[in-house]
Amino acid sequence: MKKTISGIRGIFGEDLNLKDIIEFTNNFSSLIKSEKCVIGRDTRPSGKMIQETISAVLMKNGIDVFDLGMVPTPVVFRESRKYGAGIIISSSHNPIEWNGMKFILDGRGINEKELPNIINHQKILKSKIGKIKQIKSTYxxxxxxxxxxxxxxxxxxxxxxxxxxxxxxxxxxxxxxxxxxxxxxxxxxxxxxxxxxxxxxxxxxxxxxxxxxxxxxxxxxxxxxxxxxxxxxxxxxxxxxxxxxxxxxxxxxxxxxxxxxxxxxxxxxxxxxxxxxxxxxxxxxxxxxxxxxxxxxxxxxxxxxxxxxxxxxxxxxxxxxxxxxxxxxxxxxxxxxxxENYFQIREKIKVDSNHHERIIENVKNSFMKKYSEIDTRDGIKAIIDEDTWILIRKSNTEDIIRISGESNDKEKCKMIVNDTIQLVKENYEKIR
Missing domain, CATH: 3.40.120.10 (Alpha-D-Glucose-1,6-Bisphosphate, subunit A, domain 3)
Incomplete structure (x- = not known):
């Protein structure tokens, strides 16, 4: 299961189940000040079951639910501006067997400061039960x-x-x-x-x-x-x-x-x-x-x-x-x-998330010896020249490490990305 600002995601029935859905919805309820929440889901087979569970928890916590049914994520974001909060049942681009929840407050996704409130247990005492209403969007x-x-x-x-x-x-x-x-x-x-x-x-x-x-x-x-x-x-x-x-x-x-x-x-x-x-x-x-x-x-x-x-x-x-x-x-x-004068290559390597931090730290040490300009805000990015860069970072949505590179020279881009992929693989082998 992945728990990041991009949402909660997992393989439904394996590392993400209804008990988890209930807990995360309960926790998110503590952040909803408007006592209103709009919800919608994508087309995944597990979506309706999850949506019904989420609705029940929200109403138990005194929150009125405004149900959009099966709608795309931008529609839920748009409508959440009217209601103050929103939940999207989706794991976006992940495989069909995955599902998850995206959380919206004041028309925007949750931030790093709000994430702990959702993944750590919250106690909620409400004296009333919320209502549910089906709505249509003006998107x-x-x-x-x-x-x-x-x-x-x-x-x-x-x-x-x-x-x-x-x-x-x-x-x-x-x-x-x-x-x-x-x-x-x-x-x-x-x-x-x-x-x-x-x-x-x-x-x-x-x-x-x-x-x-x-x-x-x-x-x-x-x-x-x-x-x-x-x-x-x-x-x-x-x-x-x-x-x-x-x-x-x-x-x-x-x-x-x-x-x-x-x-x-x-x-x-x-x-x-x-x-x-x-x-x-x-x-x-x-x-x-x-x-x-x-x-x-x-x-x-x-x-x-x-x-x-x-x-x-x-x-x-x-x-x-x-x-x-x-x-x-x-x-x-x-x-x-x-x-069209620039070439991007985006690769990913499946790596157990327990090893992500250590691998990225090792790559950072290698990059600092090799490249003069380094940005460590998100993983490690090396600026090689004004037209060329390489970035390695852990994914927010999958158990993978992402490697991205770009240059106005296609062969140069390929070489830098391939060298970085090899560096990640070598480090992974050492620590497994």
Missing amino acids: VEDASKIIGNVKNSPKIVIDNGGGAAKDFAENLLRKIGCDVEIINQELLGCSRGPDPTSEELIELSKITNDKEIGFAFDLDGDRLVVVRKGKKQTPDITLGLGVAKSLELGYKKFVLSLDTSVSIEKFIKEKGGIVVRSKVGEANVIEDMIKNNSQAGGEGSSAGFILPEFNYCREGILTSGLIASMLKNSKFTEIINYM
Whole structure:
């Protein structure tokens, strides 16, 4: 089981069970001051059972439940602004047998200071029982107002991946004026896995040869991967396109995670913008956005663009509409061409979480001997030159160590990443 600011995640029925769900929901109840909580789930088979359990615990603790049913994560975040708190039943891009809980307070994910309140037992005494009410979201209407109407009915293919984005993404894109085709609408018979950033997206790539663009979502709809002219784009492209749209709208202050492409930072600065780098993780990006009063940004590695004025989360669905509005715009081609000069490689190594800290410490010692500029805010990042970097960090969502690298020289990027992978493996062998 993983217990981080990204949420509680585990294999349901093995290291995550209903007893755990009850405990974490009870603990989270202590943080809900509004006595109201909106909840929703993705399409995982275990979702409804978990949602009913969560609802019962919240009501026992005197909290009124506002039930959205099966909806994507951005919808729960959006609606939680009205109610003060929210819980999403999802483990996002993890395999189907996993499930979990994401916690929302005041429209944002929980932070490091609030996490202990959820994973450590809390006593709650309530004299009343909460109520439950089914509600519908105004998400599509709200998002369409941000985007506006799209001209010339661009032809777009949505690869839903069997996830909860299905009706929301389709309805939004149709509402703003797009010609939409959908594949992998349902989970049963889906041709790919839950994480579009790691899948080849073969079916979507074939269909987009004669379409203007393709959009692939993860199970809870916060990740969006772009496919263009039959070719899957890197996750950072999604963020880059969102940033380009933000610059077009006049926004200048951005927060980017440490593992986001340096090309996006350079593009922002060339356009007169300001960039702050944050630790990896949606909640960390949001925390720095609030602290710095930033207008946009996100996390390149998870294909996550964030627009705080609309939602304090990765916004796959809204971003698909924002990108659609740019398709006939020179800014679209400009950012794509700019970013194509950089190469990112993102790898992961399965490592028992008990060994994560020691391995990263050993790699840090090696990096400090080899590279002159080191950033230790999140794992260990070495800045090799203005166009090249390597980052090693433990995952917030899986028992893995993530290795990310980038350069404007493809062979150089491959060499640095391969050397780091070998270094991690050697250290793991020594301490096992």
